[in-house]
Amino acid sequence: MVPFSVLDLSPITEGGSVAQSLENSRRLAIAAEENGYSRFWLAEHHGMKGIASAATSIVISHVASATQSIRVGSGGIMLPNHSPLVIAEQFGTLAALYPGRIDLGLGRAPGTDMRTAQALRRNMEASSNNFPNDVVELQALLGPVGEDQKIIAVPGADANVPIWLLGSSHFSAHLAGMLGLPFAFASHFAPDMLVSALEIYRERFAPSPQLDRPQVMVGVMGVAADTDEEANYLFTSMQQSFVALRRNARGRFPPPVRSMQGLWSPDEKIFVDHAMRYAVVGGPETIRRKIEEFVDLTRADELIVSMPIFDMEKRLHSLKLFAQAQADLARAA
Template sequence: MIPFSILDLSPITDGGSVAQSLENSRRFAIAAEENAYKRFWLAEHHGMKGIASAATSLVISHVASATKNIRVGSGGIMLPNHSPLVIAEQFGTLAALYPGRIDLGLGRAPGTDMRTAQALRRNMEASANNFPNDVVELQALLGPASEEQKIIAVPGADSNVPIWLLGSSHFSAHLAGMLGLPFAFASHFAPDMLLSALEIYRERFTPSPQLDRPHVMVGVMGVAADTDEEANYLFTSMQQSFVALRRNARGRFPPPVKSMEGRWTTDEKIFVDHAMTYAVVGGLETIHRKTATFLEQTKADELIISMPIFDMEARLRSLTLFAEAQRDLATTV
């Protein structure tokens, strides 16, 4: 059975609060564990009024403390925003608190607008160009410390937290293959290079101490409901959010609307529809069919689902329906 996982952005909804958002993430993780999802990942974004997971390591701990078995991690930590030593210490601490349950997914995008990125990074050019070296440095800091090693992460050293590389282009596919790391592709918002990036990763993969064969996770936006009509209604929250992103008018996550007519231009609709090429939206039968097609197309080893749903109870219902679809897929494949 192909494992399903959850990517949570801790959405701050219209009329909601950061505290409520973080509590919802906790509830969502508990439900994911109860429904046998493999991982629960949180993403680093900054300066966004609709996302509460900027301090990603803290939110990971908040979620992990409420669960017992599900793996919890980052999808991802934007490594150029940090020194490798700081991330090694943070994730070494998490690994000590929650042994055998922590994942470290790494990305090289800023996760924010350029002005905020400048405030985070200080030296933009060096941070972006140093990403491959920073990954290797972080691997060393999380591995066994050698006698010659002058800088040691405490906690962190010998925690061997599994590292994933995340990407939406060919760059991380090449790097993940070269370093022998598992690779997660952001097809939930960047569909264009999905299949070619997976091909590059698999062709270039070199076995490593962490991994002896290629391992691919693919992302989808997923909204499941009792009917296709209800799911499409709930999905309008994500469509509105993407329109706002295109307009550089980031706000809190909006409630769904009966129709998107008049809420986007023709060009904006084309942009959103393209970004959501692989979105899985519908009732149980529809999500079963779309998920099966997507997994067959990508030959993925895992699927991670972002569920952009305004109402928390509807989000929990979607999680349950995707778990049911996963079980159905296991019996029909």
């Protein structure tokens, strides 16, 4: 059975604080390590009232300092928001502090609204167009220093931090295949091109110094509980959050509700159900079945699970149930 990893957005809950959110990320990472997860990734978002991981490299260090062996990284850094040199220095520093444990996942979306993206000094048109060149430049800055290299990242040079490309469309699938990099697809919120993007990546993959064969990680939204009924109840927090996103009314992560009736329109329900079509929500038996079906569909080498649960103890319990499901499926394989 494929290994499992965790994608954490450091959710700021209603009634909670940024400090509590970051402490919860630390606790979740410790529990992920104890339960045998392979990686713990954090994502860059800006101007989001419900997400505390904007300064992603700092939160990565916060989490890595509390753990011993689990790989910690970004899922991802939105590279067009930054110069490659700055990211090389940040992740070169992380690699020096936590040797052999740091991953660098890269995306090209803004990770925010357009006004905030402009406040990040992002040139909206040039940034996306320059993304492939920026990835190559970042690879060079994190690799061995060339004989005539004029710009050197210190720290960063020769850190050789593994780079992943993240995406929800065909663009990054093509680029990851061409550059011979591992590819992570964001099917936990963008399911439409999942199968076709993975096919493109595998078909176009060219071996590289980092990787000799395609390596696919697939994101899933996951809520596990002791029963299907409880899991569906906990999942209403994410459903409410997506409705708010649709309305451009982003707020803090809401508590679950017994029914979504009256909280979304028919069109909003269709939108959320479609975006969450691959969500793995349920009790232990349901979780195992859905995971098995999803792995059969994607032939993924690894699953990275985002667990959008309001109550921290319930989130920790979900983490354990997913780990048990992975172990059960591994024994049965």
